[in-house]
Amino acid sequence: MRSLILREARRDPAPSRLRYRLARWWLRPHVRLTLTVLVPALLVLSLAGHWLMRAQTQQMLRETAVDLREALRARPEFMLVGLSVTGGSPALRGQVSEAVTVSFPVSSLALDLDQVRRRIEALSAVAAARVSVSDAGYLAVSVRERRPQAILRHNADLYLIGAEGHRVARLASRASRPDLPLLAGQGAEAAVPEALALMRLAAPVAARVRGLVRVGARRWDIVLDRDQRIMLPAEGAAAALAEVLALHRLEALLARDITHVDMRHAARPVLRLGPNALKRRHWPDAAVEAEET
């Protein structure tokens, strides 16, 4: 009886020395980790890095990114169709609308809101602005108007100015804003707060005040009607004015025929008399001297 199964010639079951060593090497944990995890990971990373370093790839990626961004921008959800300005005077709103210089419709993604805000705030009449995108597809601008505190006359032109001396707007005539004091002179806009303080102090004679003149960018003169002038010192102007007003209250100083009340020297106030007063009175020299001390 021949066996039907042909038995294969028995092979040597032993692995070759190389295979044996390789198998043992493979069984080292760190070798296996290196070969199964680290090396493939490095390979993938280096291939990806190589692909990314190519100029064509970068070009392609950039174009794709740009296309994507454009497609996103063009979506109607992001489109702005108009501008709504709130706050401030109608004139200011018009100014703001011009200053925005955005041509609608525009995508809100393409718009630099911060830049728009800075452009609006660059307007001298605007104290602060808030720019946002409203739900209804409008660019919502809310402005806070800078309030004019005084009128500045400069080379026969009138301007409204804020407390910090910013020119807010041009003014056609003084009569349109009788509530604001008129300032003039060199460097007047740099000392607006002082002028305003003086104006508040001069409330008893407010009706007579025509304006304040900055002299030598250093001190103020208060100009009243009848060409009267109160010349205040650079330092301690408020105290000097208070002194003048006290004199006025007691002696009705300013109602007299005086052209200048010179308070520039605190220890030596000087009154300059009007021409009529000079004619009427002849001061003996001694009396003048006594007056001066």
Next chain:
Amino acid sequence: MSLRIFESQRYMRERLRAALRRGTIGVLDIGSSKIACLVLKIDPDRLEAPPMPGRRVQAGLDAVRVIGFNNIQARGVALGEVSVIDEAERRIRAVVARAQRYAGERIDEVVVALSGAQPRSYGVSGDASVAQGEVSAQDIGAAMGRALLPDFGAGRDVILAQPVNFTLDHRTGLADPRGQVGARLAVDMHMLTVSHAAIRNLAHVVRRCDLDLAGVATSAYAAGLAALVEDEMELGAACIDLGAETTSVSVFLRRHMIFADTLRLGGAHVTQDIAHAFAASLEDAERAKIKHGDVQSTSRDDRELIELRRVGSERQFERRMITRTDLIGVIRPRVEEILEDARMRLDAAGFECLPSQRVVLTGGGSQMPGLEDLATRILGRQVRIGRPLRIQGLPQAAASAPFSALVGLAAHAARPQDECWDFELSAGQGPLRLRRALRWFRDNW
């Protein structure tokens, strides 16, 4: 001389311990018919844990788990020794590679059992006076250092030298005399020598497989460790490992091996007898032995016919039937011879003086049916067939008698090593330097 032996023993133990600490170790049983390998996973924490009461010898086995096993037919091994380096190396490589693949882990150190190499046992004793009334480790070291070594001849190496008994002032049978009060301490040691050439070849083969040799044991010792139970080891028992070309005999008493020997006879000789008697091929003879072999014939065996082809006959034309009685008639005399030989060795070792004289048969040859009765008659003692003890993860295929030595080797590797070896040797014994011992070790292995 004796100090060198202690140093080399200590060095071997350190090697084994270092290998165990690394967590994975291989054990390799190189037999004449099969080479088997286990990959062991060691839990070092549990290895150091104190043993449970009543399980002193096998205490370390809790920490061992088998994660890989393979065995293969041996080539290039004759009479339990490596005879053809190249073939043996290839076979070891094959079995180690498969066991590693099975385990998924790599082994770097192996403990090897060698079934041949002509082990010879010696009883050695030495004594010393106790220095400070109470026995200390130094005293034990001194007594061991004073032991007179027998002349075991050139070309032999000591692979085992264990103290098995301590005597303190005529009180004998002490397992651990430390701390006891006495004047004179004597120590009995069991020393085992093997052929230097065999062990050197073995080390060479293992090194060619890129493995480190972490320890060597004779298969007699290893089989005894696996096949004997704790009580048998304590009270005295012999383990007969019936291998293919060698039969190992070991005697245990008080948990120590006190005698080991090897017969150069085994199951392969039975096969050869069958092949010779019936002019059959070795392969057919082996198959007939395994399938139909027995040692007790009954009347029924006369009617049982076995086909056993003659050598050179053509398969389709000739059939030759023999009766089972014929087969048993060939097997039995050889088995009797082996057992009688083993009995002679046991008698020579003074086995009859032991308190208990149980004999445990193990190894591939012990699977022969009817062997238990025959052995009981010939050896005149209680005989049982021993299977290896259970260790965690041991596959079913390795839980049978042929793998006793392999499992015993695992037990040996994990066994809490006898602490006597860590006793400091006294400085008065001469210049002892580890370097010298290392050089000796390297030169000899």
